[in-house]
Amino acid sequence: MQWPQVKGTLLLSPHNDQQEEKALVHAARLLREGNLVAFPTETVYGLGASALNPVAVAGIFKAKGRPADNPLIVHIAGIEQAYALAREIPPEASLLARYFWPGPLTMVLPKRQIVPDITTAGLSSVALRVPSHPLALKLIRAADMPIAAPSANISGSPSPTTAAHVLADLAGRIAAVLDGGPCSVGLESTVISLLSSPPALLRPGWVTQEMVERVLKRHILDLSNLGSSEGSQEPPPSPGMKYRHYAPKAPLFLVEGEGEPQRRQLLALTEGLAMQGRKLGLLLSEESKNYFSAPVKEILGSRNDPATVARRLFYALRRMDYQKVEVIVAEGFEEKELGKAVMNRLRKAAATIIRPDGKGGFSWIRG
Numbered sequence: 001m002q003w004p005q006v007k008g009t010l011l012l013s014p015h016n017d018q019q020e021e022k023a024l025v026h027a028a029r030l031l032r033e034g035n036l037v038a039f040p041t042e043t044v045y046g047l048g049a050s051a052l053n054p055v056a057v058a059g060i061f062k063a064k065g066r067p068a069d070n071p072l073i074v075h076i077a078g079i080e081q082a083y084a085l086a087r088e089i090p091p092e093a094s095l096l097a098r099y100f101w102p103g104p105l106t107m108v109l110p111k112r113q114i115v116p117d118i119t120t121a122g123l124s125s126v127a128l129r130v131p132s133h134p135l136a137l138k139l140i141r142a143a144d145m146p147i148a149a150p151s152a153n154i155s156g157s158p159s160p161t162t163a164a165h166v167l168a169d170l171a172g173r174i175a176a177v178l179d180g181g182p183c184s185v186g187l188e189s190t191v192i193s194l195l196s197s198p199p200a201l202l203r204p205g206w207v208t209q210e211m212v213e214r215v216l217k218r219h220i221l222d223l224s225n226l227g228s229s230e231g232s233q234e235p236p237p238s239p240g241m242k243y244r245h246y247a248p249k250a251p252l253f254l255v256e257g258e259g260e261p262q263r264r265q266l267l268a269l270t271e272g273l274a275m276q277g278r279k280l281g282l283l284l285s286e287e288s289k290n291y292f293s294a295p296v297k298e299i300l301g302s303r304n305d306p307a308t309v310a311r312r313l314f315y316a317l318r319r320m321d322y323q324k325v326e327v328i329v330a331e332g333f334e335e336k337e338l339g340k341a342v343m344n345r346l347r348k349a350a351a352t353i354i355r356p357d358g359k360g361g362f363s364w365i366r367g
């Protein structure tokens with residue numbers, strides 16, 4: 001089977017079962033030989049390498065331009081594989097695994113020595129996840145090893161939700177990308193640390209804090225906002241939290257709040273920016289789309305449908321780059337349940353956040 005190549009990176013894009021089998025065999029061999037292979041998960045595309053091979057893992061950091069102090073998530077095919085990587089799997093971890101694996105939940109656990117330091121950026125813990133995308137599971141099984149995989153983007157840019165996004169960032173830097181179509185969740189997994197009691201939310205995602213608390217029958221800590229602001233005194237519990245992320249090339253203004261005040265603020269800002277003559281891109285809800293005009297508009301979904309907003313968000317941020325907009329204005333969404341993950345990513349993408357000040361006005365905050 002001849003697969004197409006982009007700058008030397010193989011595009012393994014199977015269209016039937018037989019091709020899928022061939023693509024998986026090829027991708028698994030590349031991984032076993034220490035190469036980098038991007039693959040689909042239900043959240044975003046991952047950039048995979050053998051988690052136990054330090055040289056292969058070093059390749060991930062190099063290809064992405066990722067800071068060496070930001071640890072990777074290790075992907076496994078089932079909880080049975082977790083025992084070989086984690087020194088201890090507390091009962092609450094087994095319980096969460098029963099409810100949410102395979103699926104978009106990552107658990108931080110004490111690591112065993114077999115996991116190389118480079119994979120965990122020197123931490124004594126390891127982040128584990130069983131993805132639910134069938135191709136991801138088949139690939140882990142075919143390669144027959146745990147796969148370290150951060151999101152398959154250049155560090156700092158929006159996470160990729162299609163194989164085309166991966167190629168746009170990494171063609172020529174990785175051996176292959178396995179194409180499984182667009183990702184269904186669209187935002188990275190929820191990260192929960194089980195090193196503390198109660199456990200702590202480090203990154204919000206599709207599995208919400210409320211869902212985890214319902215299963216554990218107790219409150220967990222929300223540390224997902226700690227250490228995220230520049231100059232913060234707290235060391236971030238998850239090194240990835242301190243980096244600006246998901247940012248398109250143009251500066252993004254995020255207007256938080258709701259209802260009429262938010263709409264008036266959006267209007268004032270978009271009109272002001274349009275007058276400066278800069279090419280403007282808007283990220284809006286279904287409900288607001290007819291109130292504003294701009295050369296580029298991306299509709300994320302209804303304010304009542306955060307799952308759709310989540311699925312489209314990174315795609316829409318990338319569209320802003322493709323359309324070469326010079327400045328972006330984004331509508332903020334309600335921060336509840338899955339909306340928390342959406343707002344977490346939007347804030348990390350924002351250069352400026354415009355937030356209700358509680359006194360009827362808005363304050364401007366550097367993102």
Ligand code: TXA
Pocket residue numbers: 041043044045046047070071072073104106108120123125126127129131149150151152187188189190191202203237238239240241
């Ligand atoms: O959905 C996802 O999680 C995707 C797909 C590919 O599985 N992966 C992903 O990886 O988003 P990445 O590298 O972009 O984000 C991993 C996050 C970072 O914030 C990192 O700091 C945190 O997980 N992390 C990894 N290992 C950790 C550890 N031992 N302790 C605390 N945080 C950890």
Ligand code: MG
Pocket residue numbers: 150151159
């Ligand atoms: Mg990432």
